[in-house]
Amino acid sequence: MIQLSEITNSISPSLTRRLFNLAQKYDNVIDFTLGDPDIHPHDKIKEAGCKAILEGRTRYSPNAGLLELREIISSRYKLQYNIEYNPTNEIMVTVGGMEGLYLTLLAILNRGDEVIIPAPYWINYVQMVCMCSGEPIITAPVSTNDLSISIENIRKAITPKTKAIILNTPSNPSGRIISDDSIQQIAQIAIENDLIVITDEVYKTLLYDNAHFKSIVTYDKMKERTVVINSLSKEFCMTGWRLGYDNVSREHSCLCSIAVSVCSNRSTKKFGEIFGWYD
Numbered sequence: 001m002i003q004l005s006e007i008t009n010s011i012s013p014s015l016t017r018r019l020f021n022l023a024q025k026y027d028n029v030i031d032f033t034l035g036d037p038d039i040h041p042h043d044k045i046k047e048a049g050c051k052a053i054l055e056g057r058t059r060y061s062p063n064a065g066l067l068e069l070r071e072i073i074s075s076r077y078k079l080q081y082n083i084e085y086n087p088t089n090e091i092m093v094t095v096g097g098m099e100g101l102y103l104t105l106l107a108i109l110n111r112g113d114e115v116i117i118p119a120p121y122w123i124n125y126v127q128m129v130c131m132c133s134g135e136p137i138i139t140a141p142v143s144t145n146d147l148s149i150s151i152e153n154i155r156k157a158i159t160p161k162t163k164a165i166i167l168n169t170p171s172n173p174s175g176r177i178i179s180d181d182s183i184q185q186i187a188q189i190a191i192e193n194d195l196i197v198i199t200d201e202v203y204k205t206l207l208y209d210n211a212h213f214k215s216i217v218t219y220d221k222m223k224e225r226t227v228v229i230n231s232l233s234k235e236f237c238m239t240g241w242r243l244g245y246d247n248v249s250r251e252h253s254c255l256c257s258i259a260v261s262v263c264s265n266r267s268t269k270k271f272g273e274i275f276g277w278y279d
């Protein structure tokens with residue numbers, strides 16, 4: 001009889017998936033379970049996908065993803081956020097934001113390392129941290145009526161075992177956008193305590209009512225300790241294509257996202273060696 005690992009046994013089935021499966025049985029419910037846009041990808045995307053398949057572009061790509069895609073991600077970051085990511089070694093195309101997150105945690109966590117996750121949070125973070133032998137540390141928001149991030153609670157949660165903090169802005173499930181002031185304070189905390197910031201920005205373009213998004217990676221000295229997780233799923237309505245990217249700085253942290261990004265010089269290089277990302 002197959003014995004499952006302790007980690008597998010410790011993971012609970014996803015409630016979101018259970019609700020999603022249930023919702024499929026009804027015609028008269030509005031399904032808010034998965035973040036799956038109910039509009040089609042743009043025709044140009046569909047045409048480009050079909051064209052690539054018909055042209056036989058269906059073989060293995062480099063482990064870090066097609067260079068031409070990484071170059072596009074790199075130019076977009078430069079243009080929109082004024083951050084330079086070298087497409088040859090600081091951007092990695094992933095199987096959705098999900099793989100980007102998982103690989104990042106796998107790459108940085110040792111057993112018992114603590115990862116701060118400000119609530120309310122996307123439930124997968126907790127499971128993923130546990131799967132990578134880390135300890136999720138949940139911090140409460142300002143109050144039950146004010147879901148803004150509590151900087152005070154983050155500060156209190158830091159211990160010598162804290163390795164990283166996961167930010168998600170705009171947030172699933174609350175839609176919360178972390179204010180510039182809070183982002184700046186979190187950047188300061190990360191620098192003071194030598195923490196890695198994993199910033200999940202898969203919803204960064206879904207902004208309403210003049211809301212404005214600012215990535216923590218744009219703050220001084222943050223590129224080297226930040227891994228940016230991105231995805232084509234939400235922005236381009238391509239959930240089934242399973243495409244994401246991580247951006248990571250070569251000097252400091254670890255991964256890349258339309259790709260993502262973070263890591264220390266040595267760790268990025270090591271990642272690259274282990275996962276065979278870069279030629």
Ligand SMILES: Cc1ncc(COP(=O)(O)O)c(C=O)c1O
Pocket residue numbers: 034035095096097098099122168171172200202230231232233239242243244
């Ligand atoms: C906050 C958040 N991050 C990451 C993801 C992963 O998205 P994907 O793997 O489709 O790119 C999701 C998906 O719902 C999400 O809600």
